[in-house]
Amino acid sequence: MENRIKKGMCCAHIQPAQIIHPQALPLDFQFTAGDVGIFEVLELGKHTQIQSAGRNLTLAPGDKIMGVFGARYATNQFEGYVPDSIQEEYHILGGGGVIGTLVSSHSKYESEGPTRLKMVGMAADESGTIINTIQQNLPRIRPFTGKAAQKTKVILSLGSSMDSGKTTTAAYLCNGLAREGKKVAYIKLTGTAYPKDKNLAYDLGAITAIDFSKYGYPSTYLRSELELMNLYESLLEDVLSYEPEYVVVEIADGLYQRETKMLLRSAVFLNTVYQVIFSAGDSLSAAQGVQTLNRWGIMPSALSGLFTASPLLIREVKEYLYENQELLFLPILTLEDLALGKWKSLVDGFSLMQA
Structure with a gap:
């Protein structure tokens, strides 16, 4: 012993x-x-x-x-x-x-x-x-070029805060796409090393699920934008061997967290992203989160997260969307909706960047 x-x-x-x-x-x-x-x-x-x-x-x-x-x-x-x-x-x-x-x-x-x-x-x-x-792992890191993202469709799973439901959203999105017969991979790009999130995505249908710890990072907190972009390129290249049509990329914590905000304010990063799905814990964070993303020029393709467990919170968010006519189209998806593949049927022709 x-x-x-x-x-x-x-x-x-x-x-x-x-x-x-x-x-x-x-x-x-x-x-x-x-x-x-x-x-x-x-x-x-x-x-x-x-x-x-x-x-x-x-x-x-x-x-x-x-x-x-x-x-x-x-x-x-x-x-x-x-x-x-x-x-x-x-x-x-x-x-x-x-x-x-x-x-x-x-x-x-x-x-x-x-x-x-x-x-x-x-x-x-x-x-x-x-x-x-x-x-030890630096020799395996590939420099960012943006070419990896051109070979698939990257879906970002973002949240209003820690424990807003973005991991569960990402996993059930993987489940729904897999049930539609689509090959989908999962990447956790930022956070602190722990396998629970990638394991959930894999269990629910991702053909492969990896995170930043594959390259020796115990966490991504306080890392530079260049490091994160190189890590992003490397992880994408890794999953491309499975030929996924979609790659769900989860970014940890909330919109105001250092690395999350850094990436979302980067035009270079956003140019690699196909769609964003935003998770929130309650109605106010859903509304304010959409407003924040809009200020940054980002329009999510759907809302989900912890608030969708409550019919009353869903109603409050729908009322907010109704009061803001430009957001009327924005769907609210429960875990069941995601698992049934409703996200995919709603995003054809949808523009990530706000006009």
Whole structure:
């Protein structure tokens, strides 16, 4: 048991040649996103498990785990960052084995807090260089050209916020297209590494489902626009081998989140997109979300999300659309509608960019 190290999914295939003890690191040592470390669990908090390559691994105090340093932006969970220097304590920020230092948390987690860790050491190769999952995968990243998107139809699944229903919308959209006999792939372009979202899309009919963690990213928070565009091109190229007619691309969090806003304000990125489907948690966020997208010159082809579980919220959104005549055509699709393929029958000839 003492030698068993539980690996998070981000470093599942990492086999370090040596472990560099914290005391052997320079006093001015600075961590970088993607650095791999070994940690001892001091106290359990929100994360009582980490996701390995195959399954969830239950944690107990005293366990040794392998994780990857990364930042996290999750409005309903944690905000955390890669530390600037060596710390006495570290935290699990994400269930895929993303490690950092917590800065803020949603009030529902304040009482239990994060799972607390002590560093055992940094994972290194034969030369003593610390292993970094992002740097390790850089040779496989393709530069953005936009050509990959020309070979398929990219559908963006966006949401008003975290937990607005965009992942479920994306998965049921995959289901509906698959039931129509269309080949559809799924990509999660931004977020924090965890397999639940891509697994759901695959289970509901996507011929393949991948995310940014394939290229060693523990998260995409605070990454540059160029990195995201190159990652986008690489992931698209990967799924094109399956010859999908559609690729559903999910972008994490809400419209105002840094990376989401960055991509949606990029004309280069939007020129690769066929359609947008927007999910919202309630009627007000649906209305305000459409307004925000319109200000950015984007017209979603449909509304969906958590609010569609409530007939009353659907009615409120329909009233809003009726009061804004230019939006009367905008359909509201429930999960059943998506699964029945109604989205596809509504978008022929639809223009993504607002006139």
